[in-house]
């Protein structure tokens with residue numbers, strides 16, 4: 001009998017570990033690659049990820065490893081769960097080993113300067129690879145605790161989607177397919193910014209009306225932006241759009257929300273990020289998003305407001321005043337004016 005080929009997960013953080021466990025629960029042998037040998041040793045001996053996912057047992061089918069070249073040589077299906085700031089730098093040196101692989105990005109960020117999404121970087125680094133994006137309302141701890149969860153695998157490559165569904169779909173985790181890789185990936189990256197704002201609003205004791213207004217106007221804003229860039233607005237009605245926006249803007253388990261909450265309590269951005277000690281992608285995304293919105297002249301008042309607070313010395317009170325006093329607009333952009 002031929003031995004089953006292992007699946008690779010790149011990244012030793014909370015989401016990498018949650019995905020590795022899911023795959024192993026489904027009977028896959030998993031090599032979870034991380035750069036830090038001490039972390040790998042701790043995970044091997046303690047059978048948990050004490051730094052990023054404390055209290056969750058590592059499935060016996062997950063093998064924490066540190067040799068990236070050997071991991072890639074052994075696996076065809078590769079999930080990439082690295083922070084956006086590290087993805088290119090981590091994969092460029094092994095570009096040759098990525099040809100022919102099924103590369104699935106789970107990273108929800110945008111590269112500074114280039115404004116590239118992670119799957120676009122993967123395409124650049126590994127033009128011979130087959131590329132997909134996994135995104136949706138998937139808080140790592142809840143996935144790891146086997147809370148009933150759904151996600152989206154997005155790719156033009158139908159066989160890749162099927163392979164990922166087969167590998168991940170299980171008793172507690174549903175995997176829907178989409179062809180709109182760009183829309184799915186953009187949704188996952190953009191919502192982090194609005195989660196920071198939502199966390200701030202909660203820390204300031206704002207009510208449920210405010211929360212609902214924020215989430216809905218955030219959806220309008222991110223969809224407007226995405227459409228300008230050529231994405232399909234319908235994708236934003238799905239799990240990777242409004243689904244992920246809701247969970248990230250409502251849950252204190254979200255790291256972006258936590259950064260916003262700390263800011264709302266009066267901490268500086270630097271202190272809020274230091275207190276978190278994990279990745280909050282929205283902090284970098286807000287910078288590139290503000291610049292892009294300006295370049296393309298897209299009306300994004302929430303992005304502009306958050307940027308003004310974080311980087312332009314404006315107070316929260318000033319920004320709220322400006323937002324509430326802004327000229328009234330129509331509710332939904334995509335309804336024709338005759339339908340108004």
Ligand SMILES: NC(=O)C1=CN([C@@H]2O[C@H](COP(=O)(O)OP(=O)(O)OC[C@H]3O[C@@H](n4cnc5c(N)ncnc54)[C@H](O)[C@@H]3O)[C@@H](O)[C@H]2O)C=CC1
Nearest residue numbers: 012013014015016035081082086107108138139140278279
């Ligand atoms: N945690 C979550 O709930 C979810 C996270 N994601 C996305 O997954 C990505 C990774 O997030 P997490 O695993 O949660 O982050 P994390 O903050 O828990 O862990 C980040 C990991 O990346 C490693 N790392 C940092 N720089 C590196 C480098 N240069 N080379 C190799 N490894 C490096 C760190 O050592 C750590 O193991 C992010 O883009 C995030 O938005 C997606 C869905 C859910």
Ligand SMILES: O=C(CO)COP(=O)(O)O
Nearest residue numbers: 136137138139254255256
């Ligand atoms: O993407 C996520 C949930 O879908 C996780 O969000 P945070 O990175 O804010 O924790």
